[in-house]
Amino acid sequence: MSEIQHMRHGSSIGQPVTRRDGVLKVTGQARYAADNHPSGMLHAVLAVSRIARGRVAFLDIQSARAHPGVVEVMVTANRPALALHPDDKSVPFSFSMDLLQDDRVRYAGQPIAVVIAETLEAATEAAALLAPRYEAEPVEVTLDAAGAFVPESVGVGAPAEMWHGDVEAGLAAAAQRIEATYETPLQFHNAMEPHCVVAAWDGDALSLDLPTQGLALTQMRLAALLGIRMEDLHIRSPFLGGGFGSKLLTGPQVLGILAARLVGWPVKLVLTRAQMYGPVSHRSPTRQTLRLGAAQDGALVAIHHHVRTATSRFDEFLEPSAGVSQAVYAAPAIAITNEAVRLDTGTPGFMRAPGLASGSIALESAIDELADSCGMDPLDFRLKNYAEVEPVSGKPFSSKALRECYAEGAAHFGWAGRPLAPRRMRDADGLLVGWGVGTATFPAHMFQAEARAVLRRDGSGLMESGTHDMGQGAWTAFAQIAADSLGLGLDRLEFRAGHSDLPNAGIAGGSAHTASAGGAIHAAGGQAIARLAELALADPRSPLFGAGNVGVVARGGRLLRRDDENRGESYADILARAGLDMVEGRGSAAADAAATERYAMHAHGAVFAEVKVDPELGQIRATRLVGAFAAGRVINPRLVRSQYYGGMIWGLSFALHERAAMDPRTGRIMNTDLAEYHVPVNADVPSVEAILVEEQDPHVNALGIKGVGEIGITGTAGAIANAVWHATGVRIRHFPIAIEQTS
Numbered sequence: 001m002s003e004i005q006h007m008r009h010g011s012s013i014g015q016p017v018t019r020r021d022g023v024l025k026v027t028g029q030a031r032y033a034a035d036n037h038p039s040g041m042l043h044a045v046l047a048v049s050r051i052a053r054g055r056v057a058f059l060d061i062q063s064a065r066a067h068p069g070v071v072e073v074m075v076t077a078n079r080p081a082l083a084l085h086p087d088d089k090s091v092p093f094s095f096s097m098d099l100l101q102d103d104r105v106r107y108a109g110q111p112i113a114v115v116i117a118e119t120l121e122a123a124t125e126a127a128a129l130l131a132p133r134y135e136a137e138p139v140e141v142t143l144d145a146a147g148a149f150v151p152e153s154v155g156v157g158a159p160a161e162m163w164h165g166d167v168e169a170g171l172a173a174a175a176q177r178i179e180a181t182y183e184t185p186l187q188f189h190n191a192m193e194p195h196c197v198v199a200a201w202d203g204d205a206l207s208l209d210l211p212t213q214g215l216a217l218t219q220m221r222l223a224a225l226l227g228i229r230m231e232d233l234h235i236r237s238p239f240l241g242g243g244f245g246s247k248l249l250t251g252p253q254v255l256g257i258l259a260a261r262l263v264g265w266p267v268k269l270v271l272t273r274a275q276m277y278g279p280v281s282h283r284s285p286t287r288q289t290l291r292l293g294a295a296q297d298g299a300l301v302a303i304h305h306h307v308r309t310a311t312s313r314f315d316e317f318l319e320p321s322a323g324v325s326q327a328v329y330a331a332p333a334i335a336i337t338n339e340a341v342r343l344d345t346g347t348p349g350f351m352r353a354p355g356l357a358s359g360s361i362a363l364e365s366a367i368d369e370l371a372d373s374c375g376m377d378p379l380d381f382r383l384k385n386y387a388e389v390e391p392v393s394g395k396p397f398s399s400k401a402l403r404e405c406y407a408e409g410a411a412h413f414g415w416a417g418r419p420l421a422p423r424r425m426r427d428a429d430g431l432l433v434g435w436g437v438g439t440a441t442f443p444a445h446m447f448q449a450e451a452r453a454v455l456r457r458d459g460s461g462l463m464e465s466g467t468h469d470m471g472q473g474a475w476t477a478f479a480q481i482a483a484d485s486l487g488l489g490l491d492r493l494e495f496r497a498g499h500s501d502l503p504n505a506g507i508a509g510g511s512a513h514t515a516s517a518g519g520a521i522h523a524a525g526g527q528a529i530a531r532l533a534e535l536a537l538a539d540p541r542s543p544l545f546g547a548g549n550v551g552v553v554a555r556g557g558r559l560l561r562r563d564d565e566n567r568g569e570s571y572a573d574i575l576a577r578a579g580l581d582m583v584e585g586r587g588s589a590a591a592d593a594a595a596t597e598r599y600a601m602h603a604h605g606a607v608f609a610e611v612k613v614d615p616e617l618g619q620i621r622a623t624r625l626v627g628a629f630a631a632g633r634v635i636n637p638r639l640v641r642s643q644y645y646g647g648m649i650w651g652l653s654f655a656l657h658e659r660a661a662m663d664p665r666t667g668r669i670m671n672t673d674l675a676e677y678h679v680p681v682n683a684d685v686p687s688v689e690a691i692l693v694e695e696q697d698p699h700v701n702a703l704g705i706k707g708v709g710e711i712g713i714t715g716t717a718g719a720i721a722n723a724v725w726h727a728t729g730v731r732i733r734h735f736p737i738a739i740e741q742t743s
């Protein structure tokens with residue numbers, strides 16, 4: 001239906017088109033990386049360390065190699081050489097890898113050998129025969145570890161310390177103040193598709209089926225690491241079974257590539273679910289102390305957000321949790337400070353709204369606590385402290401419809417009439433009912449991206465950009481932008497993506513893929529149309545001849561005079577007359593430095609949560625989530641809504657479910673499977689609604705897109721925590737909130 005509607009209105013953007021790859025996926029036709037089986041392919045299985053620190057003293061390689069079906073066992077001694085050390089950082093955006101470079105063990109779950117066999121079963125059995133012996137050393141794996149240091153930066157270069165105004169004076173003079181410490185847990189990546197690779201060498205050329213959120217980034221890093229030319233490395237990544245940040249970087253999959261080099265046959269390596277709890281990054285735990293002060297009327301006078309977090313012993317990624325406090329609420333004095341410890345774990349990394357998710361849960365909880373101290377409704381308190389300009393920088397927002405988000409969300413949820421005091425509402429079954437609110441926010445980034453457009457003589461169009469579909473519907477949204485940029489119906493557009501041979505589409509990360517690659521696509525299409533228009537306008541045989549001053553519009557495969565849309569001609573006619581098979585356009589997009597300097601750019605939202613708590617058992621259920629979000633232009637409301645649902649469910653997961661349980665004596669994760677590492681299932685998510693709040697942003701980028709991938713998690717976790725307090729009167733500051741904490 002949507003395609004027909006599109007034809008009628010001449011625009012794909014804004015239509016709730018269903019996923020172009022939907023039928024492929026639900027019929028099992030979509031080929032994911034590990035579905036590829038080149039002929040002669042062997043199976044590789046990782047053996048991973050059971051200790052977190054020390055060295056591997058012995059591996060029974062003989063027994064493993066003697067196992068029927070085993071082709072080779074790859075260990076440090078026979079691992080093919082690399083052109084760079086796995087800890088080398090000379091390629092931008094590099095993190096350390098563990099590629100059997102020596103016998104050291106740096107964390108539990110680190111790869112220590114690779115078995116290559118004719119079948120997965122043989123490789124798996126032989127890996128168990130390696131029976132490693134270790135020389136173990138004592139480990140430190142909790143935030144209480146000694147040796148805390150003040151980092152230079154957190155996240156990807158954000159300042160670790162920032163003081164704005166006089167926080168101490170503000171707190172001293174405040175009529176109401178709170179100081180509270182919140183703890184968020186260690187979390188691991190659990191995309192449905194684990195990290196995997198199918199690697200096939202042909203001399204020094206390498207072709208990979210490798211799910212990645214950054215084709216060009218991965219190509220650059222791997223080519224340098226392997227010592228091959230970029231143009232000899234071909235990466236296919238048409239679909240990902242989820243990424244969530246973990247597939248921005250490539251780690252243990254390199255062992256599959258090296259295994260293929262070693263044995264001279266294509267090799268497939270798929271991490272097991274348990275092996276995802278080690279070498280592919282994670283979200284580190286945080287301990288966050290918020291000190292807030294408010295004047296008599298509820299106006300914030302000071303915010304101090306201090307974070308203690310952790311990185312690995314050998315590399316640095318620090319969850320940038322405090323950054324959120326610079327961007328959301330107005331206060332004359334704001335400070336953020338950080339400290340960190342080094343642990344015997346893998347290196348943390350990008351995971352679902354890095355920093356903002358964990359920071360927002362603390363900030364939103366603290367704001368709620370202060371609202372209560374002030375005797376104010378938590379929504380009124382947030383409105384009282386509404387930031388009209390970005391708090392610390394003082395920059396105007398490029399656009400900000402947060403007030404509308406609060407209003408539309410509250411109206412839809414039915415917030416009015418919420419009793420101020422906790423433990424006042426019960427449902428018909430006697431369950432305690434609580435309502436909470438949280439503010440959602442995520443910066444609007446733009447990354448470098450490129451695209452190529454072609455208009456063909458048969459009137460069809462082609463758009464090429466090496467974009468990534470992690471399941472979010474990128475294939476569809478980009479095709480919509482492409483179709484509009486070329487003035488074609490979606491049915492006349494071929495969209496090629498998911499391959500490193502295509503123009504560099506940047507990364508699918510930072511919630512910026514649609515804006516960045518979409519901007520490049522929009523520009524490429526515009527250039528192809530401009531070239532076509534030049535041909536027509538200069539040709540006395542064209543009905544568009546001389547229309548240069550009034551301009552032309554491209555629609556439905558035709559160029560039309562802007563002042564008289566009955567005068568025009570088809571692309572096919574223009575190309576045929578010019579004797580051309582096609583015209584081409586190229587486009588790129590990147591952050592606009594001048595606009596970024598001038599404006600603060602963020603998406604915003606308000607999430608309202610209802611929970612029910614069993615007064616006897618303490619069992620908690622989130623029964624309703626309503627999120628209202630303003631994120632600039634909506635390319636496809638169906639897909640955008642789906643992104644918000646996903647984000648809110650992550651928030652629910654953060655508040656009530658997810659936690660990796662690490663044994664502090666061994667540094668091993670004890671719940672390395674989806675039975676015990678809890679993420680929400682359908683029964684945990686009774687009702688989720690997303691409201692798309694209208695917002696036009698003329699500054700953020702050419703298409704006015706802010707990005708919707710991660711914002712949903714940010715308000716939600718806090719809203720649920722606040723609802724739990726409202727239901728029970730118990731303020732829980734340790735996440736995920738557990739049944740034993742509610743009474």
Ligand code: MOS
Nearest residue numbers: 244245352509510
């Ligand atoms: Mo996101 S954590 O930038 O994939």
